[in-house]
Amino acid sequence: MSQIPGESGPSARKNEGIPEGLWMRCPECEEMLFRKAVEESLHVCPSCDHHFRISARTRIEQLVDPGSFEEQFADIEPADPLKFVDKKAYKDRLKAEQTKTGNLDAVVCGKGFIKGRPILLAVMDPTFMMGSMGSVVGEKITRTIEAAADQKLPLLVVSCSGGARMQESTLSLMQMAKTSAALARLDDAGGLFISLLADPTTGGVTASFSMLGDFIIAEPKALIGFAGPRTIWNTIKVELPEGFQRSEFLEEHGFVDFVVHRKDLRSEIARLTDFCTAK
Amino acid sequence: MAETLAPKERPEATVALPPRPATPARHVLEFEKPLAKLEQQIQELEALQAQKQVDYSRELRQLRTNYTSLLRKTYNNLSAWETVQVARHPQRPLFKDYVEMICRDFRELHGDRHFGDDPAIKCGLARLGGHKVMLIGHHKGRDTKEKIQCYFGCAHPEGYRKALRCLKLAEKFNLPVVCLIDTQGAYPGIGAEERGQAESIARNMLEMSRLRTPILSIVTGEGGSGGALGIGVADRVAMLEFAWYSVISPEACSAILFKGSEGAEQLAESLKLTSGHLRELGVIDAVIPEPLGGAHRDTHGAAHQLEQYIAKTLRDLKRCKLDNLLERRYEKFRNLGVVVEESRRHSTKAAG
Numbered sequence: 001m002s003q004i005p006g007e008s009g010p011s012a013r014k015n016e017g018i019p020e021g022l023w024m025r026c027p028e029c030e031e032m033l034f035r036k037a038v039e040e041s042l043h044v045c046p047s048c049d050h051h052f053r054i055s056a057r058t059r060i061e062q063l064v065d066p067g068s069f070e071e072q073f074a075d076i077e078p079a080d081p082l083k084f085v086d087k088k089a090y091k092d093r094l095k096a097e098q099t100k101t102g103n104l105d106a107v108v109c110g111k112g113f114i115k116g117r118p119i120l121l122a123v124m125d126p127t128f129m130m131g132s133m134g135s136v137v138g139e140k141i142t143r144t145i146e147a148a149a150d151q152k153l154p155l156l157v158v159s160c161s162g163g164a165r166m167q168e169s170t171l172s173l174m175q176m177a178k179t180s181a182a183l184a185r186l187d188d189a190g191g192l193f194i195s196l197l198a199d200p201t202t203g204g205v206t207a208s209f210s211m212l213g214d215f216i217i218a219e220p221k222a223l224i225g226f227a228g229p230r231t232i233w234n235t236i237k238v239e240l241p242e243g244f245q246r247s248e249f250l251e252e253h254g255f256v257d258f259v260v261h262r263k264d265l266r267s268e269i270a271r272l273t274d275f276c277t278a279k
Numbered sequence: 280m281a282e283t284l285a286p287k288e289r290p291e292a293t294v295a296l297p298p299r300p301a302t303p304a305r306h307v308l309e310f311e312k313p314l315a316k317l318e319q320q321i322q323e324l325e326a327l328q329a330q331k332q333v334d335y336s337r338e339l340r341q342l343r344t345n346y347t348s349l350l351r352k353t354y355n356n357l358s359a360w361e362t363v364q365v366a367r368h369p370q371r372p373l374f375k376d377y378v379e380m381i382c383r384d385f386r387e388l389h390g391d392r393h394f395g396d397d398p399a400i401k402c403g404l405a406r407l408g409g410h411k412v413m414l415i416g417h418h419k420g421r422d423t424k425e426k427i428q429c430y431f432g433c434a435h436p437e438g439y440r441k442a443l444r445c446l447k448l449a450e451k452f453n454l455p456v457v458c459l460i461d462t463q464g465a466y467p468g469i470g471a472e473e474r475g476q477a478e479s480i481a482r483n484m485l486e487m488s489r490l491r492t493p494i495l496s497i498v499t500g501e502g503g504s505g506g507a508l509g510i511g512v513a514d515r516v517a518m519l520e521f522a523w524y525s526v527i528s529p530e531a532c533s534a535i536l537f538k539g540s541e542g543a544e545q546l547a548e549s550l551k552l553t554s555g556h557l558r559e560l561g562v563i564d565a566v567i568p569e570p571l572g573g574a575h576r577d578t579h580g581a582a583h584q585l586e587q588y589i590a591k592t593l594r595d596l597k598r599c600k601l602d603n604l605l606e607r608r609y610e611k612f613r614n615l616g617v618v619v620e621e622s623r624r625h626s627t628k629a630a631g
Binding site: 075076077078079081082084085086087134135136138139142164165166168169170171172173174175176177178180181182183184185187188203204206207208209210211212225226227231232234235236238240241244245253254255 | 465467468469471472473474475476477478480481482484485486488489504505508509511512524525526527531532534535536537542545546549550551552557560562608609612613615616617618619620621
């Protein structure tokens with residue numbers, strides 16, 4: 001669980017967002033791309049359709065109708081209950097990440113409209129500690145789930161995370177139980193939950209709310225799994241099959257309803273809500 | 280996550296050897312070496328006494344007193360890393376041992392009705408401490424053959440789905456559920472991923488949170504990550520004194536944060552994975568004391584403590600109205616986590 005070891009190298013860094021500069025290279029097809037053109041195509045490579053990782057705020061901007069997003073639970077901050085220290089103190093790590101991203105933790109929640117349909121959103125942010133889930137992420141997602149049940153609104157959670165956050169240990173682990181329990185109540189209340197999986201969705205995030213959607217949809221070629229590829233390799237020392245743990249692989253094995261290109265997300269989400277809400 | 284699968288195997292005897300002692304020699308952990316030395320002295324002196332017909336009872340008494348006080352001192356001050364070693368002790372009782380020692384009747388149930396039967400999670404009907412229960416637990420396997428069969432207690436999706444099937448059975452027939460957790464984590468492998476390891480664990484947590492029958496989960500050895508929590512959403516969560524429970528094993532954590540195993544000892548401390556720490560954080564409700572020197576020194580003593588706790592807790596849980604029980608179960612997990620919230624000007628803390 002937690003950050004994927006294989007993804008922390010320099011090759012992954014260019015993947016995490018769009019680097020500065022006018023030009024950039026697509027990590028998939030290695031084409032030199034005009035940065036502005038990539039941004040205009042929703043951060044998808046115009047030549048090979050590689051879906052770049054995007055921050056939570058960029059994601060929300062792409063998904064909701066312009067100007068319709070109202071952020072909620074924005075002032076919930078992480079603490080350091082365990083006084084966790086590895087090579088660096090967790091407290092310092094948090095400060096650095098907050099300065100880097102301008103966010104307090106790894107999820108942004110709120111209400112918005114998608115093609116005129118009201119929806120509650122919780123969007124994970126891969127730029128903040130690899131989108132890992134600690135107490136704040138668990139709490140904010142749980143509150144959004146509870147709000148969806150109370151307000152009888154559809155819920156969209158966008159997963160993009162390395163998993164549970166090691167630095168909050170068992171408290172992070174318990175967020176899996178907490179979010180899943182809240183989803184049980186939403187389910188009992190007849191609420192609609194759409195789970196969108198983006199690259200990467202692994203560990204404790206996959207093993208909780210991500211896999212509990214009424215509908216589970218995924219962006220093309222996103223890495224989705226429980227154990228990260230590096231962990232599996234370390235344990236069984238077997239070459240992993242081509243395309244293993246990618247969206248299409250999960251669709252084939254029955255764990256994803258359909259794979260959807262970023263440009264079609266809005267219309268697909270609107271369609272699902274139309275089928276499931278009485279209007 | 281099962282980064283390192285099992286403690287080093289001790290070679291198994293494969294040919295006829297000289298007659299074994301009644302109880303096989305106890306495996307000695309690194310920090311137990313001074314204790315082992317004392318034990319050896321006691322044995323030698325006893326042998327000498329028997330052989331030479333000399334009375335060493337005074338010296339023996341002294342040595343035994345020293346031994347007991349050293350044992351107490353050692354086990355009262357275990358570091359987190361030492362606790363992890365105790366939780367993995369090769370002679371620590373396993374699921375099957377507890378079944379033998381505390382169940383009056385056990386009818387094992389096999390299979391998830393979808394794919395297969397996972398020997399890493401065992402389920403069955405049992406009579407335990409005066410209650411009829413559904414018993415579910417990880418089984419690591421004792422000898423090499425059994426360990427390999429059980430994937431060292433690292434379950435596949437079919438294990439979690441078998442558990443879910445049995446949870447639903449328990450709900451239907453009003454049987455309380457007892458889960459014994461002992462795993463380094465769910466199995467990380469190709470088949471497990473193909474068959475939806477993550478989905479199976481997530482589904483169990485969701486269903487356990489609303490299962491209409493009392494649930495009691497106890498970490499008896501290792502509580503590794505989602506693999507543990509997959510049968511860990513309960514009305515009461517307890518740990519045996521020297522068990523550990525964490526989001527990740529210290530070795531796997533070190534592999535990620537230190538790119539090697541050298542950080543495991545320090546991280547075991549940081550992860551706050553001992554029963555004492557987790558009781559303070561409100562993650563668990565109770566610590567079940569182990570016999571002096573750990574369950575591997577006195578398996579029957581440990582089983583007895585476990586049985587007592589289960590019998591009493593189930594009595595309490597059965598007395599609660601089901602709706603209240605479910606409400607409290609939800610609140611218990613709902614309140615876990617520590618955050619700071621400006622608008623509310625307080626930090627929400629675990630209430631347990």
